[in-house]
Amino acid sequence: MAIATYSLVALDCPDPPALAEFYASVLGGEVKQYDDDWYDLYAPGGHRISFQRAPGHRPPDWPNADSNSQQLHLDFDVPDIDAAQAQVLALGATPLDLDDEGGTRGFRVYADPAGHPFCLCKD
Template sequence: MPIATYALVALDCPDPPALAGFYRAVLGGEVKKYDDWYDLYVPGGTRIAFQRVPDHRPPEWPRGDRNSQQAHLDLDVTDIDRAQEEVLALGATPLDLDDQGGERRFRVYADPAGHPFCLCLP
């Protein structure tokens, strides 16, 4: 019997409504505001939260000498090239796009607050 059930992932950021909007544009769903905390309810039942941290320092990827990766999200896509164009248009920053000639099935980006996330082919 498990001790707990999964509830959400919370991301620190300087601008919760903006980051919630970025992920809503990527994943769909509905954003709800609670003071300085925003929840994104993604279709299928998953929830991602965004909390205001005024002195937020984005993680460094892939190095961790200044600040560790902290966390990252893996997002499955069916067309990685089209998905890449769309997340870049929304404000993502490319971190590692080398798919090694198609051998590696993911690419790494940073969201507008600097959190790493991967677009992955299932």
């Protein structure tokens, strides 16, 4: 029997409303403000991502886990990875690893505007 029920993933960041809007543009859904330091994205499918103000936030140094681990990352399935890439870059994502294996790997790695890694994965 399960001990707990999944609730959300919370991301530390310097600007919660901006990061919540970035992910709302990527995933859809509705952003709700809890207070000045906490915003929630209620994404389609019942998933919730929260964004918590962390004034001293230091983005992960992907992939250099020796100096600063990646802490977590999010994976998003997409039907057209090239189209999705163009869209997330236009929203302010930074490319970290665009699959130099000729597209055989099936995913590409980016950083959101606060520096958290996320992957676009071939659906």
